[in-house]
Amino acid sequence: MSIKAIDHLGIQETISVVPAGEVPKKMGSSFFRGSASNFNPYGSDHVKDDFASRFLLKGWTPDKPFISPTTNVTAFGSCFAENISKHLAKLGFDVSKNRDRDIYISSMGEGLVNVHSITQQFRWALEGIAPPTNLWHGYKAEEFDLTEEIRTRTRDVFLNTDVFILTFGLSEIWYDELTGGVFWRAVPMKHYDPSRHKFRVCTFDETKACIQEIVTLIGKHVPQAKIVVTVSPIPLIATFRPIACLTANSASKAIIRAAVDETVRERGDEWAGRLYYFPAYEIVNEAFPNRFVEDGRHLQNMIVPAVMNLFQATFCNTDLTIEQAEKMLKDARLQSANTLDDHALFSQARFASRFGGIVKRLVGRKRAAKSR
Incomplete structure (x- = not known):
């Protein structure tokens, strides 16, 4: 490394x-940085063929793929x-949604968006601890029962799972003040009772506690299983807080992301090679200039396939190489950049630029005519 002192301006x-x-x-040279540093990418780094491997995936991927067509994935x-x-x-590949389509983690899997709803499924299925009733509802506000049949079928799927892939989505929750139970999603209008149904934001501590509990329950009941945790890049459609939605979403994701990170760091030695x-x-939010x-x-239609190919x-044990996935990501990023032409703000900017150019030319011609 070469050292270059910048002048005396402080x-x-x-x-x-x-x-x-x-x-x-x-x-800056004023602090010891350790034997290695991983830098934030400069603009020119974004066109590198190994951008994802270097700036997004480094330190997070297994030494070799461990998901194959015979792996039971939930x-x-x-x-x-x-x-x-x-x-x-x-x-x-063998995914739980195909093994049993009617259990709740299959029929409503993508509706389990907060840490409490996911934890409820593990507590209920593996240890028979049922949450308060009237908390589980589908997209049409239908209520799901806590039947023993569904519980044992869910348990069987869990016990035969080789790899759990769990995605946490948001920190804003609705809960029943009377029982303390947390709803899967929001409260259906026909069930809403303002005297008992309340809203709050999950704290970091309770978010981390739920994620830790999930890891502990899997370790206890399904010790052979590996866990892959992700955070959903999809933002809130609206916030129930009295603040702007974009800022509420930032806080919601930050709570989850920090809790996930701390869990992985704290359980890393115990779960080496399994968590x-x-x-x-980060791939969605940092790699694509126009995401939604x-x-x-x-998401723009080129984004999900690019992220899935990196995964x-x-x-996964397939013929797809990281070099090929990087190329697909780069192509998708270029497509994403091209969609900026359709963005309202950029369209207005182009109009303003063209209009400004026309005005400038007209003024120039008028001045030239006066000078003659």
Whole structure:
């Protein structure tokens, strides 16, 4: 590394660093950085062929893939687990949604969006601890019963699972103040009772406690299983807090992401080679210049396949290589950049630029005419 002192204007001394395969970086020399540093990408790094491997996946993927067509995979929680299930099913892999379509983690898997709803399924199925009634509802506000038949079928799926893929979506919850029970999603209007149904944001501590409990329950009852945790990149459709939705969503995701990170760090030694985080959240939010369609929540159609291919290349035993997945990601990112032409703000910017150019030319011609 070469050291270059910046003049006497009070700016700290910097070190010029050239990591292999990256554009040169600069860092302050006033603090010890350890034997290795992983830098935030510069603009030019984004066109590198190994961008995802270097700046998004590094440190999170297994030494070698461990999901094969004969691996029993159980994926549920938020809508991104649904995407993983569909992708693996298309590859002919064994996913729980195909093994038993009628249990709740299959029929309502993507509706289990908070940590409490996912924890409820593990407590109920594996240890027979039922949550308070009237908390589980489908998309049409239908109520789901806590029948022993569904519980034992869910338990059987869990006990025969080799890999759990769990996606946590949001921190905003509705709960029954009388029982303390948390709803899967929001409270159906026909059941809403303002005297007992309340809203709050999950704290970091309770979020982490739920995730830790899930890991503990799997370790106790399904000790052979591996766990892959993800955070859904899909934002809130609305917040029930008296603040702007974009800021509420930022807080909601931050709570989950921090709790996941701390769980993986704390349980890493105990669960070495069995507990993983896949950075779907960061891939979507950091790699694509235009992530969502007009509604601000549904991803552009090139994004999900690109993320799933990265998962497949790093976690699954298939012919897809990481180099091929990186190429697909890069192509998808270029397509995403092209969709900016349709973004309302960019369309307005182009109009303003064209209009400004016309005005400038007209003014120039008028001035030229006056000078004559």
